[in-house]
Amino acid sequence: MSAKIMDGHAIAREVRAEWKARAEHLIKQGTQPGLAVIIVGNNPASSIYVRNKARACDETGIYSEIHEFPENASQNEVVDCIQELNRTPRIHGILVQLPLPDHFESRKVIASIAAEKDVDGFHLYNVGALVTGNTVFPPCTPYGVMKMLEKSGIEIEGKHAVVVGRSNIVGKPMALMLLEQGATITICTSKTRNLAEHTRRADILVVATGKPRMITVDMVKLGATVIDVGINRMPDGKLTGDVDFESVKEKAGYITPVPGGVGPMTITMLLCNTIAAAERAQAMV
Ligand code: NDP
Secondary structure (H helix, E strand, O other): OOOEEOOHHHHHHHHHHHHHHHHHHHHHOOOOOEEEEEEEOOOHHHHHHHHHHHHHHHHHOOEEEEEEEOOOOOHHHHHHHHHHHHOOOOOOEEEEOOOOOOOOOHHHHHHOOOHHHOOOOOOHHHHHHHHOOOOOOOOHHHHHHHHHHHHOOOOOOOOEEEEEOOOOOOHHHHHHHHHHOOOEEEEEOOOOOOHHHHHOOOOEEEEOOOOOOOEOHHHOOOOOEEEEOOOEEOOOOOEEOOEOHHHHOOOOOEEOOOOOOOHHHHHHHHHHHHHHHHHHHHHHO
């Protein structure tokens, strides 16, 4: 058996087309969705992500602006900029590109974003909303995974979902979103004993560890849906996931490739959250 490959580019295109129509509708009503991205320092990967986000905004009808700060900028300068953007009606979403330089307290910077503009979903208000099942802005990567499952027709209710990784941006919100849809959840971490015993029970296995190809074919149940969130740059420059794709695809029912799986969904869901923020702002006028 060979798994169905979940094509993140194709699903992302479909989702973007749906949301572009919503953005166009808003524009006709006089509100163009707007996103501000803040970047501090000159991390080359972050600069690429930020440029990609700006281009994706452009293609979806979203106004965007980038606020760049040097590596030695102070936290106060950045927070002042965020507070100004909080008051700017043309901006509906504010995103701070992480990681921030070491002298920043990321938690405090994120907390200064107005909750109704926190399109990354990292503000404690939005985290609480997610935990209580009243999600406002679902964090983009797990939101993208949920969208891939939905668009691929994969049932979640009653299934056993195993999430490997417990980060605040992927693992934990992923588990909560699957739980909300009626899955039974196991969360595994680097401290989990006998990891394979857990992963082998998964109908839906989501892996977000940053450990290249750590999930091997013997760790996967026949016919399982395997979602690989990991993005690892190998010494030869190629990207690979946390799942040994070549062997696991012969046993899984569905699988995401790396690159071209979850990656394209993350930016897409950021666009969706920005348009949703603008819709909310428009409804309040
Ligand atoms: P973190 O490093 O913050 O978290 C990794 C998690 O994996 C931790 O909870 C850690 O456990 C767990 N872990 C590490 N090794 C093992 C192991 N051997 N067995 C079980 N669990 C393990 O990473 P992120 O969540 O931020 O990212 C994970 C991966 O996803 C990375 O490759 C990243 O590049 C990628 N990513 C991809 C995105 C996309 O758009 N596709 C977006 C965001 C991230 P513990 O807590 O015990 O240390």
